[in-house]
Amino acid sequence: MTAPADESPAPEEESFVLGMLGPDDDDTLSDTEIDAEASLDPQDRSLIALHARLSGWLVGPPNRRAFTLVELLVVIAIIATLIGLLLPAVQGAREAARRMACSSNLRQLALATLVSESTNRRLPPSMLYKTGTVFSNNNGSWGVHGRILPYIEEAAAAVRVNLEVAWDLPPNSTSGVPTTRIAVFVCPSEANAVLRTKNGAPFVFPHNYGFNFGTWFVYDPASGTGGDGAFFPNARLKMGQVSDGASKTLCAAEVKAFTPYVRNTSDPGGQFPPGSPPAAPAAVAALAASGDAKVGPATNDNTGHTEWPDGRVHHSGFTTVFPPNTRVPFTRNGQEYDIDYNSRQEGNSATLRTFAAITPRSYHPGTVNTVRLDGSVHAISDGIDPTVWRSLGTRAGGEALPAD
DSSP states (O other): OOOOOOOSOOHHHHHHHHHTSOTTSOOOOOHHHHHHHHTSOHHHHHHHHHHHHHHHHHHOOTTOOOOOHHHHHHHHHHHHHHHHHHHHHHHHHHHHHHHHHHHHHHHHHHHHHHHHHHHHSSOOOSOOOOTTOOOSSSOOOBOHHHHTGGGTTOHHHHTTOOTTSOTTSTTTTTSSOTTSOOGGGSOTTOTTOSOEEETTEEEEOOOSEEEEOOSSEEEOTTTOOBOSSSOOTTOOOOGGGOTTOGGGSEEEEEOOSSBOEEEOOSOGGGTSOTTOOOSSHHHHHHHHTTSEEEOOSSGGGOOBTOOTTBOSHHHHEEOOSSOTTOOOEEEETTEEEEOEEESSOTTSOSSOOEEEEOOOOOSSTTEEEEEETTSOEEEEETTOOHHHHHHHHOSSOOOOOOOO
C-alpha cells in the first residue's frame, strides 16, 4: 500500500511566507492556523506562496530606504543638464529642415520662371505699366508672383484672376486669391506669416521671396528704361539677353514679411545716379527722411513685402545695394526701424524715376538663400563682398565673378 503524499508545505514556500514577516513579528503558528493550513490542498498552498512572492516584490521589504531630498535634486539636475545639451541640437535640426524647405521653395520659383520664359518667349515683367501715365488706383498691376501661378501648381488660383485688372479691384479682390497663403511663397522660418488686414478686414497675404530688380535704378516712367536686373516694369527680356549667364545672375532671394519701408521721396538720381548706389546705410536713411514712412509699433504698420500679388519693388523685389541682412537704421517718433527704401512707387508718377534699396533678409542666422536663373540655389553669407553681390544682381554687367 502506497504511503500518502506528504502534504506539508514545501520548505521554499514556507520560507517565502516567513520572509514577509518583519523582524518583530511572531513566526510561530497557532493551533488554529496549523489546522487551517493542514486543511489546504497542495494547489492552494502553491497559490498562497505565489501571492506571498508577488506581495514581497511589489511592496518590498518594510525597511527599504526611500530617496533622500539630495538624491532627488541630483537626479533633477542631471535631467536638466541633458535637456540643455539636447535642446540646441533639436533646434539646429529643425532650422536645418526649415532652411532646406526654403531652398526648395526658391528652386521651384526659379523653375517656374524658366517655364514661363519658355512658354511666353520672355521672362515675366515685374509689372505692366503704360509709359508716361500714372495708375488710376494704388495697386495697378500684378507682379512676377502672380504671373507664374500656372507653373507652380496653382492653376486653380490663376484661372480665378484677371492679370489685366489691378489685383485689389473686382473681380480679383473678390476672388479670394490675394488673401490666399501660397505655400511656395512663404519661408517656414518666417516669424510673421499672418494675413495682413486693412481697416480691420483681411486684405492680402505676405511672402518671403523677392525677384531681382538689379543694383539700384529700377525704372524711368518717362523713357520706359528699366534697371540692370532680370526684372523691371514692361520688361520683355529673353534668356539670351542675360549675357552674364544664367548661373551668374540672381533670380530671387529671401526677404522678410512686414518690413518697415519708406517711399516717395525726391528723385535721388542726381546724388546717386544709375550704377552708383549709396555706399552706406546712413546715406539711404538720409534720403528717406522726407518720405512716406510705412513704419510703426504694430506688425501691420510695416507693410513691405506684404502684398505678394503686387509688382512694385518694395513688395515683390529686392536690389543689391547692400549685402544680405545689412541693417539700414531709420528713426521715426523716437523708434528705430530697419528699413527698405523706394524713392518712387512704380506707377505713382509719370516723370519721377524709381531707385530702390530693398535688402534681402532672412531668419536663417548669417545667410540668406538665393536662387539664380539656372535654378541653382545658393546660401549667401552676410559677409559677401559688396562688389561681388552687386555683380550677381546685373544681367549684362560683364563682371568677372569668383568661383563659388
